Amino acid sequence: MLKSNPLKNYIIGEVTTSSGANKQIYKMTNTMGIDANYLVSKQWSVNLGVNRAMHINLLSDPDPVRVSNTTEYTTWIYAYKYTSYLIGARYNQYDKFFQCNIHYAGMAKQAIENNGGAGGGIITNGNGLSSTILSRKENTFVISPEYGITGVSSFDLPMELSVGLHIPTSIFSKEQATFIRNGSNAGTNNLNFTQAAVWLRVRIPFLVWSRNPKAPKPVIVTKPAPQKTVEYEGKKVATGEKIILKSLQFEQAKDVLSPSAMAELDKVEQLMQQSSTMIIEIIGHTSDEGDRNSNIELSLKRAKACKEYLLKKGIKSNRIQVRGMGPDSPISRTDKSLNRRVEMQIIRM
Structure with missing residues (x-):
């Protein structure tokens, strides 16, 4: 049977x-x-x-x-x-x-x-x-x-x-x-x-094609809604505003945090400890040197390295989002080193 x-x-x-x-x-x-x-x-x-x-x-x-x-x-x-x-x-x-x-x-x-x-x-x-x-x-x-x-x-x-x-x-x-x-x-x-x-x-994922997002339509309001702000290095930052983490630099083609980068992330950690409900997004960027797909992967790895450091400091994972933009959002056409940067955006206070 x-x-x-x-x-x-x-x-x-x-x-x-x-x-x-x-x-x-x-x-x-x-x-x-x-x-x-x-x-x-x-x-x-x-x-x-x-x-x-x-x-x-x-x-x-x-x-x-x-x-x-x-x-x-x-x-x-x-x-x-x-x-x-x-x-x-x-x-x-x-x-x-x-x-x-x-x-x-x-x-x-x-x-x-x-x-x-x-x-x-x-x-x-x-x-x-x-x-x-x-x-x-x-x-x-x-x-x-x-x-x-x-x-x-x-x-x-x-x-x-x-x-x-x-x-x-x-x-x-x-x-x-x-x-x-x-x-x-x-x-x-x-x-x-x-x-x-x-x-x-x-x-094993790989990027075949990407599209440029359409610019959002402007919203006209008569009275702007009040926004919460926090202070970071002497500057008031509102929800949705991006901050360039100036000391957060990486060696060429690497994603290892330097001592100065860790010190910069310590400031971010202190900011998030002051507000237990704050949610941020860490955005990695690269210059346009080299293969575009490889640069997108590298920028994401760098953003994830920053997140892992903050997790070890006690910040919960659901308070940190990561994104890799690669070379798609340059801020300088003459000095490409400025494009190899990491930004922080406050999603919610």
Whole structure:
């Protein structure tokens, strides 16, 4: 007989013989593909993608069925590959993200039947196991929620690590397994297979195209609303105003904080300690020397280095946002060193 054994490592079931020996059924899935991620706002984006997946079902038999003096039934396996297309949405919050996609696989039935997954088995001298396909869906849909974090790898490459689920909307394949002993039916089980999976995903994102945001339309008010201000190095700063952190300088192509940069960040930490509700954004900039995409990555790494320093000082993570602008917002055309800067913007007092 077959008995359920869900979520025990990769095992999805066990076959128990009359002698009490267990034969475990394994199911594994791996995929690779590419996602196109288009930002529609600062935090929301639309996903389109394509994935190539392989499913493997393997019955590992430690106590094989002897069907003759020379033949033993030891394994029962099928593997198939198919292509799925996805569409979904993604929400970004600081260095974390959540997204949910819907996968469509219209060729899964054809793929599995082309790879020997149309039933079968082995029966010799009136003993063995046979498999019969009861039904198999042509088109399948899978819902895939996913939660992950973004960061920079040890090779200085941007990287995303996430965990997620494949939640099938229907049973993909219904099969019947019949155990034969001495030419007669010794037991029958119905097997339901789905494309469910728990998976760990690694992505390497890269920028393909960016657009310049439209300038906001001016708002005319008769009486300006009063704004809260704080004092930083003798200057009053209001909400939304940017401050250039002058002592926060980095060596060329590096993101390591210097002693003077740490001293500047100590001032920022003191400012945030004075107001427990203050939220800031740290914005990294570079000059236009070198590759633009590399400069954007470098500016983000520098901003994250500043955030990590403030976190170690006791500032909570949800009070600091980071952004890397690369070379897109220069303040000087003659002195490029002025463009290699870090700014602080007060989001909320």
